[in-house]
Amino acid sequence: MSDDLKKIYQVFDPAPLLADETDLYVDLDAVRGSSGLVKKLAKIIRLSDSPTCQLLAGHRGSGKSTEPWRLQGELESGKEKFFTVFCEILEDIEPNDVDFPDILIAIIRQMADQFRNRLGINLKPGYFKTRWEELKSFLGRDVDLTGVELNVGLAKFSTAIKSSPNTRQEIRKNLEPRTSSWIDAANDVISDAVLQLSKKNYVGLSIIVDGLDKMTLRAHPQVGCSTAEYLFAERHAQLTAFNCHLIYTMPIALAYSCRERDIANLYGYTAPPVVPMTMIVDTAGKRNNAGFDKFKELIRKRLHKTGTKEQDFFKSNSTRDKVIKYSGGQPRELITLIRDSIIEGELPITSSSVEKVKRKAHHAYARQLREEHWAIIEQVSKDNKLSRNEKNDHLCMELLDNRAILLYENGGEWYGVNPLLPTPPSSSKLKNEKKR
Known part of the structure; x- marks a missing residue:
């Protein structure tokens, strides 16, 4: 297998773009109907003297996960810089079973980790350290937490929460009656963090919690609603209790459910911000050239990084356009279709390879619906x-x-x-x- 093919395959990675991958980024605001979303989220933070809590919804694959990385870059630039912790929540929690105690531990763990790695600051564990011994029994007798730093200690609990359903339930049962105390402990750490940031010319702290949009939608075992409704509505008071700016991603299904007005009222919105799809065709099925052109640009930028000409990659322009049309305006789906087509046949990608990939998607949906x-x-x-x-x-x-x-x-x-x-x-x- 040639090195060139390997480079091409790897550049068509459907994972969200990181903040430093600006060479691959294509601004889709104009063709998504979501103009200036990142700047609006940042503006709310910059104009507020007290902590804010914002939500961001969007389809998986709409490009939503790239927007929080852009928001981090936006907040950490300019004269008034906010140190922004990007919390990839799925590193610490199980998306099939999510509750607030898991999120609290994950946020503080990742915040402490990023302060240490990015700023060289070791945050004081405070109240958390006094609880080590009480929770130690969940980790096994051979675990020694004496003298451990905050990020290391919390990492042990995050690992236990994610990997073991029984341990997860036991830790929650222990933390639940003391939720307010654990929030106070988290805010003690946040206060120390903000103080340390002021010495490094930051005006404040913001935390982006990405990944909650991927939580599994299922009935909550104890209450008569979905787990997403329970977390974002019934746990609203806890999610908004941190003394810093917070942005949570949330499932689009919840943003457009019958609870939409409740969610909007709880978090102070006219309607929660949503990252929609790119319009490839209009409501009449007619091709939208602006959307097509943006997706062509997205493909060209990735090919340019590998030094590959478009005519050597697609058998024809009609094959390229077919992939774009089948994506439905989903950036990640576009990248995935191209990647799967590379595996399905040889380069240049043919219409036959694309159709084979489409048939596999047909079968997958037929099993779901x-x-x-x-x-x-x-x-x-x-x-x-x-x-x-x-x-x-x-x-x-x-x-x-x-x-x-x-x-x-x-x-x-x-x-x-x-x-x-x-x-x-x-x-x-x-x-x-x-x-x-």
Whole structure:
């Protein structure tokens, strides 16, 4: 296998771009209908004297995870710089089972880690250290926490929380009655952090918690709502209790659920900010050249980094355009389709390779979707609207979460069916199946 092919494959990595990968970044604001989102989030922080808590939603693959990295760069530049901790929450928690105590430990652990690694500052553990022995039993008798630093001690608990369901429940059970005390402990550490930052010419501290948008949507075992609703609504008081600026990513299905108004009111929004998809075609199915051009630029930038000419990469322009169309305006899906097409055949990528990848996506969705999903999908395909009510809300949340239905905001909010979905069962077939 040639080194050139390896470079090409690796540059088409669907992982979110990091702050220093500006050479690959393409600004999609104009074709997503989300103009200036990063600057707006930063503006709220810069204009506020007291701590703020903001939410950011978006489809997986919309480019949402790149926006927090841009926000970090925005906040850490200019005359008034905020040291910004980027907390990749999935390093510490299990997305299938998330609760506030896990998040608290993860935030403080990653904050202490980044202060040490980026600034050379060891934050004082304070109250946390006095609780080491009490929680030590969850880690095994052979664990010695004497003299450990804050980030190291909390890392041991994060590992236990993520890897063992039983240990996770026991730690939560121990922490839950003392939640307010643990929040106070976290704020003691944050106060020390802000003091240390002032000595390095930072005006404050902000923490971006990325990854909660990927939490699994399922019924909470104790309360009558989803785990996402429980965390962002019922745990609102705890999520907003930290004495610094916070931005949490949240599941798009929750942002567009029947609880949307409750969430907006709790966090002080007219509506939670959302990163929508790039418009590739309009509501009539007509090609949107501006969206296509941006995705062509996204491809060209990655090819340029490897020194590859576009005509040597795609068999034809129509093959390239087919990949863009099948992406549905999802940047990550575009990159994934290209990567899978590289594996499926030889370069240049052919239409046949792209179609094989599309068929695999068809089969994957066919296994996911149930009969009751198809009625909603067919309605969206007809009028580009997602009609929700208490009865079908959970189905709509599932379709948004698995990206069977995609959100667009160009010229007003509208919805489209993912081009990678298989051909839907006919309406007559659905009706006959319902009669059985």
